[in-house]
């Protein structure tokens with residue numbers, strides 16, 4: 001194969017994070033309470049479903065359940081195979097090849113991935129001190145689309161809501177607010193989608209809902225934008241089993257509420273424990289904590305992995321030097337993480 005055969009805009013894209021170690025996974029911010037308990041009965045019922053038939057092309061059942069839950073219309077929603085698919089749909093709908101998408105840095109690496117695989121240019125604007133949003137810089141960059149994630153991954157903080165609203169109000173083009181961790185935060189932009197001509201909010205069943213393995217995500221916007229995006233989505237992309245599971249998970253609040261309560265309670269304790277070991281944790285409104293290590297984070301992460309706990313190293317990224325991110329676990333998981341981290345630090 002000749003390198004020129006590959007589209008120039010995708011030639012340098014690396015494979016995604018795919019660790020091979022066998023360890024307790026505290027590196028992906030998934031739900032530490034295990035899979036959503038509604039799945040057992042739903043998956044059981046699915047064995048008798050007529051799975052020889054296609055799903056509805058636009059997953060109407062889930063969109064109606066979302067409409068009911070949020071007090072919006074089914075046609076405000078587009079659902080997909082993970083919120084990763086809906087992010088891809090947004091760029092396919094609104095971004096011409098060569099156009100620029102602006103995002104804060106550091107943030108979710110897949111945002112840039114979806115822009116590049118769709119032929120766009122990805123431009124970042126650094127967050128200010130304390131990982132705060134810089135709305136002036138985002139607006140001044142004059143991209144076609146702005147994408148941001150609040151609470152922000154991997155920094156874990158929520159952005160000031162007035163800063164985000166200002167970006168939405170003043171940008172002449174679509175603004176995407178990725179709320180993958182929205183359930184853990186105090187404030188959501190979902191209720192505002194009908195108030196703006198340009199706001200798209202994305203969410204997922206992968207984190208608080210404990211269904212990452214089933215791949216369900218969604219977005220909401222005003223009806224005009226949602227109609228355009230619906231046309232671009234690959235019909236049938238969400239399978240019927242996952243759709244049914246998502247509807248059941250949305251309607252059974254107990255597990256999600258228990259998850260949010262646990263995370264809110266445990267993340268403070270975990271941060272204090274990290275501090276006691278000489279780490280510098282940053283404030284979190286998510287189900288993960290970013291912390292700076294007093295020694296090289298890559299070494300900490302690999303020595304922890306040797307002891308059977310995997311967290312994610314960000315130490316090679318600018319502004320995140322010697323930073324690592326861990327999921328907020330249950331009390332037992334956090335105690336295990338802290339005691340192994342203590343061993344690593346003592347052996348240093």
Ligand SMILES: *Cc1c(COP(=O)(O)O)cnc(C)c1O
Pocket residue numbers: 081082083084085108149153178180203204205206212215216217
């Ligand atoms: C986990 C995550 C997603 C991906 O969600 P899926 O629905 O599993 O595709 C999207 N955005 C951010 C910021 C995430 O951390």
